[in-house]
Amino acid sequence: xxxxxxxxxxRRQFLASAAAAxxxxxxxxxxxxxxxxxxxxxxxxxxxxxxxxxxxxxxNDRAVKAAVKKIMADGGIDGRPVELFVEDTETNTQTAxxxxxxxxxxxxxxxxxxxxxxxxxxxxxxxxxxxxxxxxASGTALETTTDKGNRWIFRGVNNIRQQMKAMALVAMExxxxxxxxxxxxxxxxxxxxxxxxxxxxxxxxxxxxxxxxPLGTQDLSAYMNNIRPDEFDTxxxxxxxxxGMRFLRQAHDMGLxxxxxxxxxxxxxxxxNVPDLGPGADGNWYTTMYPRRAEYVPAxxxxxxxxxxxxxxxxSEGTDKDTGRAANLPYSFVAWQAVHMIKHVVEKxxxxxxxxxxxxxxxxxxxxxxxxxxxxxxxxxxxxEDHQIVHNQYIExxxxxxxxxxxxxxxxxxxxxxxxxxxxxxL
Amino acid sequence: MAxxxxxxxxxxxxxxxxxxxxxxxxxxxxxxxxxxxxxxGALYAIGAAVSWWIIQATGAPLGGFLLSLVVAPIVVALIGxxxxxxxxxxxxxxxxxxxxxxxxxxxxxxQHALFLIFxxxxxxxxxxxxxxxxxxxxxxxxxxxxMACGAAAIIAGLWYVLHHSTYGTWIRAVQQNRDxxxxxxxxxxxxxxxxxxxxxxxxxxxxxxxxxxxQVRYDMGIDIIIDAFIVVxxxxxxxxxxxxxxxxxxxLVQGVMVMMVTPVQGKVLALSLVLAWVLIxxxxxxxxxxxx
Numbered sequence: 001x002x003x004x005x006x007x008x009x010x011r012r013q014f015l016a017s018a019a020a021a022x023x024x025x026x027x028x029x030x031x032x033x034x035x036x037x038x039x040x041x042x043x044x045x046x047x048x049x050x051x052x053x054x055x056x057x058x059x060n061d062r063a064v065k066a067a068v069k070k071i072m073a074d075g076g077i078d079g080r081p082v083e084l085f086v087e088d089t090e091t092n093t094q095t096a097x098x099x100x101x102x103x104x105x106x107x108x109x110x111x112x113x114x115x116x117x118x119x120x121x122x123x124x125x126x127x128x129x130x131x132x133x134x135x136x137a138s139g140t141a142l143e144t145t146t147d148k149g150n151r152w153i154f155r156g157v158n159n160i161r162q163q164m165k166a167m168a169l170v171a172m173e174x175x176x177x178x179x180x181x182x183x184x185x186x187x188x189x190x191x192x193x194x195x196x197x198x199x200x201x202x203x204x205x206x207x208x209x210x211x212x213x214p215l216g217t218q219d220l221s222a223y224m225n226n227i228r229p230d231e232f233d234t235x236x237x238x239x240x241x242x243x244g245m246r247f248l249r250q251a252h253d254m255g256l257x258x259x260x261x262x263x264x265x266x267x268x269x270x271x272x273n274v275p276d277l278g279p280g281a282d283g284n285w286y287t288t289m290y291p292r293r294a295e296y297v298p299a300x301x302x303x304x305x306x307x308x309x310x311x312x313x314x315x316s317e318g319t320d321k322d323t324g325r326a327a328n329l330p331y332s333f334v335a336w337q338a339v340h341m342i343k344h345v346v347e348k349x350x351x352x353x354x355x356x357x358x359x360x361x362x363x364x365x366x367x368x369x370x371x372x373x374x375x376x377x378x379x380x381x382x383x384x385e386d387h388q389i390v391h392n393q394y395i396e397x398x399x400x401x402x403x404x405x406x407x408x409x410x411x412x413x414x415x416x417x418x419x420x421x422x423x424x425x426x427l
Numbered sequence: 428m429a430x431x432x433x434x435x436x437x438x439x440x441x442x443x444x445x446x447x448x449x450x451x452x453x454x455x456x457x458x459x460x461x462x463x464x465x466x467x468g469a470l471y472a473i474g475a476a477v478s479w480w481i482i483q484a485t486g487a488p489l490g491g492f493l494l495s496l497v498v499a500p501i502v503v504a505l506i507g508x509x510x511x512x513x514x515x516x517x518x519x520x521x522x523x524x525x526x527x528x529x530x531x532x533x534x535x536x537x538q539h540a541l542f543l544i545f546x547x548x549x550x551x552x553x554x555x556x557x558x559x560x561x562x563x564x565x566x567x568x569x570x571x572x573x574m575a576c577g578a579a580a581i582i583a584g585l586w587y588v589l590h591h592s593t594y595g596t597w598i599r600a601v602q603q604n605r606d607x608x609x610x611x612x613x614x615x616x617x618x619x620x621x622x623x624x625x626x627x628x629x630x631x632x633x634x635x636x637x638x639x640x641x642q643v644r645y646d647m648g649i650d651i652i653i654d655a656f657i658v659v660x661x662x663x664x665x666x667x668x669x670x671x672x673x674x675x676x677x678x679l680v681q682g683v684m685v686m687m688v689t690p691v692q693g694k695v696l697a698l699s700l701v702l703a704w705v706l707i708x709x710x711x712x713x714x715x716x717x718x719x
Contacts, residue, residue: 054547216650219442253568271548278551
């Protein structure tokens with residue numbers, strides 16, 4: 001009896017202890033985990049909503065918001081709602097850094113989607129590592145995924161090396177071989193010229209000369225006078241919207257564009273309707289990540305492209321359905337896809353809290369996904385070593401008032417040996 | 428080499444007149460009103476944007492351009508009047524630092540208002556006159572020469588008004604001693620308003636003239652206003668002839684330098700020369716402050 005009583009007593013004690021332990025555990029750790037798992041996934045977005053790169057930033061912002069809206073309509077990420085925090089960098093790197101820190105430390109975001117401005121991306125990289133927050137860069141300067149990058153930064157767009165390699169592959173096949181290079185005198189412009197020169201030389205092209213022009217220069221004719229168009233056939237232009245358009249305008253006025261073909265990066269045309277580019281743009285070639293007009297999107301991607309354009313309010317001509325102004329498709333898709341990358345990788349890695357960031361990073365390293373509504377640009381793969389995406393690239397030519405795709409370069413031709421292996425960094 | 432030099436000299440002379448026109452608005456407002464108008468760059472951009480709208484609306488590059496030469500400076504001057512009455516008039520008796528801070532704020536308000544209305548992307552304005560002039564073995568746009576002539580004519584007209592008209596005498600009288608001028612029956616409040624509006628109108632005119640060469644963008648005033656301030660500081664605020672000469676020298680140095688060194692080095696050398704000039708001659712803001 002006593003034994004039984006003792007046994008019963010022990011069993012009761014055990015059950016009581018177990019209940020107490022459960023209660024104690026519940027009052028400490030479990031609610032925390034429970035709360036964390038129910039807490040919305042917080043995504044921060046630092047975009048150039050005002051300032052020089054606002055044509056990029058406003059469209060990136062629209063794409064991020066549309067992507068979050070779509071994901072929420074589909075039930076969230078892993079069943080959890082998404083909370084979006086947007087900050088304006090004012091196209092100022094110091095502001096971008098301050099906003100990044102504020103998003104992580106005050107808003108406690110889990111992931112941050114960065115702007116097209118490479119300066120912001122490069123400057124933010126060490127802070128992303130220090131604050132242990134995965135950061136998705138949208139800029140294309142090479143350094144972001146070479147010596148300035150780290151294991152906490154991923155780039156979802158072909159970098160300038162891949163973009164200009166695509167251009168060189170097509171240009172060397174179809175254009176005459178004497179090349180002159182003009183770049184804006186800062187990291188991106190110099191990087192574009194350097195990479196283009198390398199691929200042109202590699203394929204037997206002749207380098208005639210190069211000129212770098214200070215950013216924001218108003219009258220470019222002083223620099224153009226040193227360029228002799230009778231000495232070359234193709235001018236590679238490494239300038240973005242404002243400077244690039246001024247160059248095209250003044251090059252046309254000075255008779256330069258009548259003698260040579262200008263090839264460059266689609267950044268020149270960002271946010272501009274083709275007629276607004278002026279007469280100097282006619283016949284130019286641009287390397288781009290996304291066709292402006294839906295008719296040039298490969299048939300296999302049409303359905304996804306239609307969905308994406310509708311989601312961000314863009315017509316099949318590549319214009320804003322409300323204003324008729326040109327959309328920034330070549331860059332905004334990067335922001336759209338970054339949000340979806342977060343969704344796919346969170347679900348794949350079983351990410352629940354910030355403590356799971358190492359699992360998230362490892363799951364994204366080397367990931368390859370197929371085209372879908374989430375990835376309308378096409379199939380892509382994220383290189384494990386340097387966190388650089390590889391996807392197809394297009395070459396567009398301005399014919400009259402349209403940007404027409406004249407070549408598609410498969411992503412298999414755009415890879416190169418990684419210069420870094422971030423996987424050596426401890427997480 | 429000789430051909431390139433000829434072109435560089437021609438370019439420098441052409442562009443220096445536009446720069447001088449823009450700088451003249453600044454120097455007029457400071458020289459006569461003691462207002463450092465940082466918003467000048469935004470007013471220049473508004474002038475260019477108004478020109479773009481008019482040309483788009485009329486569909487005629489030349490007709491629209493000529494119309495905008497009249498309408499844009501009026502629109503910009505009206506904006507200047509509203510800004511002056513609402514923000515600068517209440518602090519007109521304060522030291523220039525007050526107006527500097529106020530116009531700095533105005534700059535942001537005007538620039539971002541233009542951004543909201545005009546958008547962030549650049550817009551192209553067709554050349555009103557597309558003729559190219561054969562020069563040596565090259566061609567040169569006729570519009571650039573006409574643009575320089577237009578700017579020079581406006582500057583000459585302004586100089587004439589200031590020195591050979593009754594209103595010009597009133598302006599100079601108000602500048603020398605506002606209280607005495609008022610006692611003499613000169614409408615000083617009206618004169619200050621007109622001078623400020625004229626300075627703003629000059630910014631708008633410079634924007635119209637430059638738009639076909641530079642393209643129109645909401646923030647186009649930022650870069651050129653720096654050059655304009657450099658010219659005005661080196662010339663001395665309020666000095667019309669000095670403004671023209673410094674603008675010409677500044678452009679010539681940059682143009683010739685890029686034949687020998689890289690563009691960035693050329694810019695550095697040009698700015699170094701201006702800095703040396705200011706240090707040696709001391710004909711800038713500091714000396715005027717001492718006189719006061």
